[in-house]
Amino acid sequence: MHYTKFISLLAVTLMIASCGNSNSKVKSLAEGASGNIVAYENSAVNAIQQALPTLMVLPSDNLMKNSGALTTQTINGKSVVMRDYNKFFTSNMDNKAIISVIQNAFVQVNYPIQDLEQTLKQLETQEALDMVDGMEKDAKTMLLTVAQPDMIIELDYNSSFDMKKPVNEARTISYTLNVIDSYTSTVISSTSETGLTGENTASILSAGLEKSAKKMTSEIQNAFSDILTRGRNVTVRIAVGAGCDFSLNDDSIVDEPYSDWIVDYIKTHTVKGAYKMQRNTDKELYFVNCRIPLLNEDGTQYGVYDWARDMSKSIRKNLGVKATNKSQGLGEILITLDGLK
Amino acid sequence: MKLKNLIFVTLILVSCGGNNNSNQKSFTPKDRTTVEMSESERRAAIEAKKAEKGVDLGVALASNDVKLSVMPPFPKGDITEAISERIAVKLLHLTTANGIGGLNNVPGFALCASMDEVDKKLTSTAPQKMVTKYSISYSVRNLATDDVYASYEQEVTGVGGSWEEATRNAVNEIENNVHIQKMLSTASEKIITWYNENLGTFKKQVSTALGTNDYAYALALINSVPEKAVAAFEYATSIHDGVIAKFKMQNASKELVAMKQAILASENTLSPEVYAHLSLIPTDAPEYKEALALSTEYENKINQQREKDEMQKISAEERKHQLEMAQLESERMMVQYQSDAVSEEIQKLERELEYERKGFWGSLGSRVINLVDSF
Numbered sequence: 167m168h169y170t171k172f173i174s175l176l177a178v179t180l181m182i183a184s185c186g187n188s189n190s191k192v193k194s195l196a197e198g199a200s201g202n203i204v205a206y207e208n209s210a211v212n213a214i215q216q217a218l219p220t221l222m223v224l225p226s227d228n229l230m231k232n233s234g235a236l237t238t239q240t241i242n243g244k245s246v247v248m249r250d251y252n253k254f255f256t257s258n259m260d261n262k263a264i265i266s267v268i269q270n271a272f273v274q275v276n277y278p279i280q281d282l283e284q285t286l287k288q289l290e291t292q293e294a295l296d297m298v299d300g301m302e303k304d305a306k307t308m309l310l311t312v313a314q315p316d317m318i319i320e321l322d323y324n325s326s327f328d329m330k331k332p333v334n335e336a337r338t339i340s341y342t343l344n345v346i347d348s349y350t351s352t353v354i355s356s357t358s359e360t361g362l363t364g365e366n367t368a369s370i371l372s373a374g375l376e377k378s379a380k381k382m383t384s385e386i387q388n389a390f391s392d393i394l395t396r397g398r399n400v401t402v403r404i405a406v407g408a409g410c411d412f413s414l415n416d417d418s419i420v421d422e423p424y425s426d427w428i429v430d431y432i433k434t435h436t437v438k439g440a441y442k443m444q445r446n447t448d449k450e451l452y453f454v455n456c457r458i459p460l461l462n463e464d465g466t467q468y469g470v471y472d473w474a475r476d477m478s479k480s481i482r483k484n485l486g487v488k489a490t491n492k493s494q495g496l497g498e499i500l501i502t503l504d505g506l507k
Numbered sequence: 508m509k510l511k512n513l514i515f516v517t518l519i520l521v522s523c524g525g526n527n528n529s530n531q532k533s534f535t536p537k538d539r540t541t542v543e544m545s546e547s548e549r550r551a552a553i554e555a556k557k558a559e560k561g562v563d564l565g566v567a568l569a570s571n572d573v574k575l576s577v578m579p580p581f582p583k584g585d586i587t588e589a590i591s592e593r594i595a596v597k598l599l600h601l602t603t604a605n606g607i608g609g610l611n612n613v614p615g616f617a618l619c620a621s622m623d624e625v626d627k628k629l630t631s632t633a634p635q636k637m638v639t640k641y642s643i644s645y646s647v648r649n650l651a652t653d654d655v656y657a658s659y660e661q662e663v664t665g666v667g668g669s670w671e672e673a674t675r676n677a678v679n680e681i682e683n684n685v686h687i688q689k690m691l692s693t694a695s696e697k698i699i700t701w702y703n704e705n706l707g708t709f710k711k712q713v714s715t716a717l718g719t720n721d722y723a724y725a726l727a728l729i730n731s732v733p734e735k736a737v738a739a740f741e742y743a744t745s746i747h748d749g750v751i752a753k754f755k756m757q758n759a760s761k762e763l764v765a766m767k768q769a770i771l772a773s774e775n776t777l778s779p780e781v782y783a784h785l786s787l788i789p790t791d792a793p794e795y796k797e798a799l800a801l802s803t804e805y806e807n808k809i810n811q812q813r814e815k816d817e818m819q820k821i822s823a824e825e826r827k828h829q830l831e832m833a834q835l836e837s838e839r840m841m842v843q844y845q846s847d848a849v850s851e852e853i854q855k856l857e858r859e860l861e862y863e864r865k866g867f868w869g870s871l872g873s874r875v876i877n878l879v880d881s882f
Contacts, residue, residue, distance in 0.1 A: 207534060208533070209533075210531040210532065210533055211531070211532050211533065211534050224633060241627050241629075242626070242627060246629045247629070247631075248629065248635065249631070249633070249635045250635075251633050251634055251635075282633060285633075286633065286634055289634065304680075305638070305664045305665060305666045305676065305677075305680065306666075308636070308666035308667070308676065309630065309636055309638065309666045312630070312632035312633060312634060312636065313632065313633045313634075314632075461532050463532070464532075464534075464535050464536050464537045465532040465533055465534035465535055465536065466534070466536045466537075
């Protein structure tokens with residue numbers, strides 16, 4: 167018996183030793199990498215790759231509450247929710263482990279996603295550096311200095327432990343993952359599992375995700391394919407700026423209300439005229455599900471900023487109105503009208 | 508058979524691969540940023556752009572010699588002591604940036620600011636941000652009469668990781684603008700006009716103060732007159748020294764007590780405060796003789812102590828330096844007297860008029876002095 171064990175051990179050792187690179191000098195991480203930038207530059211443009219949407223796992227409010235990181239306060243008679251993300255990460259080791267498992271599922275399909283905790287740290291460092299450099303910052307810049315994923319993977323999970331059960335079945339978890347487009351609040355993919363059992367939270371979720379990650383990544387890929395086919399889905403908001411002396415229902419210099427002109431522009435400058443009006447007031451026009459092109463003729467990006475730039479130019483030229491482009495990210499167009507030029 | 512299978516698999520692979528987007532484009536970017544322009548044209552364009560952003564000198568102000576003190580909001584809620592002082596510094600910058608003569612130690616006229624919270628909001632972002640909006644009401648006031656010469660209201664918004672940080676950042680939004688320039692210009696002109704048109708009233712205010720032996724308040728009134736209000740300034744200058752003399756005589760006994768306390772507190776070291784109190788006792792006051800004797804005794808004690816410590820005795824140079832320091836200290840003390848007197852008058856006014864913002868101007872004198880010291 168001992169003899170058999172010894173032979174087995176020797177065989178395994180020899181196998182391990184024979185594996186790997188025949189070259190005695192092991193390549194470093196960088197030396198092992200390969201790529202061809204020329205071939206890549208000459209290949210057709212993939213508009214998704216060009217402006218790659220960032221994904222980030224964010225805890226749901228329910229999970230924040232269960233972690234003691236969500237409280238409510240009354241301010242000016244109104245109940246408001248206070249979220250403490252640092253507390254979320256430090257209150258429960260499982261929170262971090264679970265997020266790592268989800269992130270790893272995306273690494274497996276070559277789509278590394280942004281880490282919330284590191285992003286928060288980076289923002290803190292950036293704020294400190296900006297202070298040292300004496301950078302000018304207005305209220306809006308400070309307001310936008312936050313984690314801004316284009317797609318949110320919202321995580322919610324519950325975990326319970328039954329001491330009466332064997333250790334490898336004692337832990338039970340249920341989880342829900344929603345992938346949400348942060349500009350349109352559209353749910354791109356949703357998956358949930360209940361009553362998964364095992365030894366610890368991370369390993370149970372890891373096993374559960376093996377199946378659901380495939381479904382989730384496939385649904386995200388479908389969303390990307392939809393963008394490539396029908397254009398990017400964005401919201402368009404045209405608002406009257408403070409101090410502007412007209413409303414959107416007033417007649418413009420072309421003898422029609424500003425709102426009519428704006429609607430006509432949107433009809434003709436969205437992919438196949440795709441848009442839906444959601445708000446029409448004297449001060450604001452708000453459209454959702456607007457599809458805009460992805461690329462210029464020369465293969466360069468055409469995003470929300472470019473679309474808003476073109477519309478602002480047209481407003482200035484045709485209506486004689488000063489228009490400011492305040493668009494953000496990949497899916498949010500905002501133009502303010504600041505009075506006649 | 509094998510060849511057929513190979514062709515079939517190849518076809519499947521070919522049909523599977525690649526992007527489904529039929530509208531594929533290659534990346535051949537066009538230059539969008541180079542502008543054809545000669546060097547001289549470029550320079551001219553830069554100059555024209557600079558001129559666009561330049562300060563409109565048309566609104567630059569004449570100083571009119573008006574001096575303003577600054578009065579920030581009282582600390583309350585998210586407006587902490589530190590934030591209140593920050594606002595004071597901002598107000599001071601606004602006055603100096605707009606040609607106002609400078610900080611007036613005596614709070615006759617002040618650029619005042621009150622801050623009212625308009626709204627508070629929280630974002631749902633990570634990290635969460637607090638947004639707070641304030642309405643700032645600026646006014647230039649005659650603190651002695653509570654007249655408002657000009658006012659302007661501005662809204663500022665601050666963002667931060669806490670409510671206090673948001674408030675601090677909102678205060679940072681206070682910046683010079685054309686409305687503030689106009690307000691200060693209007694106020695300084697109205698102040699001059701008030702003196703020119705109300706010389707009789709002004710003289711009556713001063714004589715009432717003198718009649719009630721309120722010399723500190725009388726001094727505050729006459730020290731607030733800007734030089735450009737010629738007639739009032741001439742009148743103020745003509746009675747200035749007489750009022751000072753009466754003020755000093757009135758306070759001589761108080762100063763003597765204060766001098767004794769300063770000697771006790773000095774612990775055998777030279778203190779300018781001792782000399783400052785001495786300088787505020789007139790030579791013809793009954794208290795002067797005692798004060799002078801006390802100062803001589805004080806110096807002797809110091810010299811004895813220095814002898815023990817094998818140190819040099821008080822030299823003429825050191826005494827001169829101390830007297831210079833004492834001059835500054837006595838000026839500060841005079842300002843304190845005048846500020847307290849104005850503060851008292853305002854509180855009287857508050858009581859009489861049941862002023863709606865009761866308490867706002869309370870203990871004004873010491874607040875102004877604290878601010879003056881902090882600058």
